[in-house]
Amino acid sequence: MTVPDISSAANPRIKALVRLRNRRERDAAGRFLIEGYRELARAIDGGVSIETLFTCPELYLGDNDVGLAARVVATGAELVAVAEEPFRKASYRDRPEGLLAVAVQFPTGIDRLDLTGTPLLLVAEGIEKPGNLGTMLRTAEAAGATGVIVADATTDPFNPNVVRASLGTLFTVPLAIAASAEALGALRAAGIRVVATTPAGEAAHFATDLTGPTALVVGSEQYGLSTAWLEGADQRIVIPMPGSVDSLNAAMAAGIVLFEAVRQRAIASSADDTG
């Protein structure tokens, strides 16, 4: 075991890590935190620029951590070994896994998204809970979505809770942040059908064709979608609920409509194969 580079919780670099939990600090520094094995692995896969990797090998869970740390260092990151006590202080988790990185915030302009072909996009408007946004990103990745647009963001996607709840899919699903008017304009210009999910929808989600270029729009749990999306949408759909309406959270609603699109596309694709 080598001597750690940082052995005291009073080290200014540990304090700087704790400060990055705060949005103002993140925005001022243009940096954010990535913690955990899966999150870091996806960050490398997604080409995120990692500035510094803080490690605490005593906390590693398995044999893969050493290799992942080497992969991070190979991208040009500084490696800093930290003793257990200061690492626990810097960690955002109850059970730290010994891997905590500072990364450079990446651009989130809507021009990042490839809107050609037959995209399947998720638009999330005004989502307030980082956990919900993270779950939406994770689910959009599972559904093979082309990208996620966060419209009128109230949650900072670089929030450590988004990184965590997304399991790092934040780095692999193309993500854009835009005002609702800008997003609606870009979708229209690209000929993408805008489908708003709302309790007042005129058609069931499963009775609506989602096989073409489609943007599925979901609103916040508390306020639903704004009139910009409700009136600007090409179609308003509802998820029929035999039970009570307030029992579906925003991320769950997003997952149900995304996987209905997956179902329709799988069936259309197998019909093409046999036709």
Next chain:
Amino acid sequence: MTVPDISSAANPRIKALVRLRNRRERDAAGRFLIEGYRELARAIDGGVSIETLFTCPELYLGDNDVGLAARVVATGAELVAVAEEPFRKASYRDRPEGLLAVAVQFPTGIDRLDLTGTPLLLVAEGIEKPGNLGTMLRTAEAAGATGVIVADATTDPFNPNVVRASLGTLFTVPLAIAASAEALGALRAAGIRVVATTPAGEAAHFATDLTGPTALVVGSEQYGLSTAWLEGADQRIVIPMPGSVDSLNAAMAAGIVLFEAVRQRAIASSADDTG
């Protein structure tokens, strides 16, 4: 404003409320906590026996709280007015709403469930996170499920985080706790088709008939389903994911298969109407 019954955070009844966050204390007392407007309203709807209602009218969010408190008292509950400081100490929430009740734990035997007709059941095996169990209950209610069976429970459904994440649907969706063998036996005896959700499923969830008496079984995020369910199931289904497989959490998987059953049943029912 009347004088509160409890004005000090050192009051033994406040301490007793805090202790009920602990499972051993809950089990020993046969009691649990219900906090918040929607949760309490659903508890009354679900016939839960509320022993004591602690209120802090200074924290009420709206005009309905007084009426709800009156409804709770009308069921026979003792009413205890609490000053703001001790109420905040007793509250489990960051933003207390002034309503916190002690209720009697209700029976959770599998005989509570009505397995006749064409039930749609959700079986959740080994779920560890209270938030996931709560979300499953909430989603099962939205889907109009007949009931939820918690198999080989590692999470206490009377955990305050289950009450909260379920928004109180814990009290309105029939809930049973059972060992996996007992649950499987009861489902078989009732002629209910057991459909296990697993990455190794032989058919897509949407290519499987879910319109008959059906129990949809989902496992824990970390370990998936046990062999008892995988081998005991009448069918094993998979949710096809164009993206990466570890990106769907257990509650999301449950919601996607539940709402696929809702879709199939809605279509079958409209076909019946026109046939």
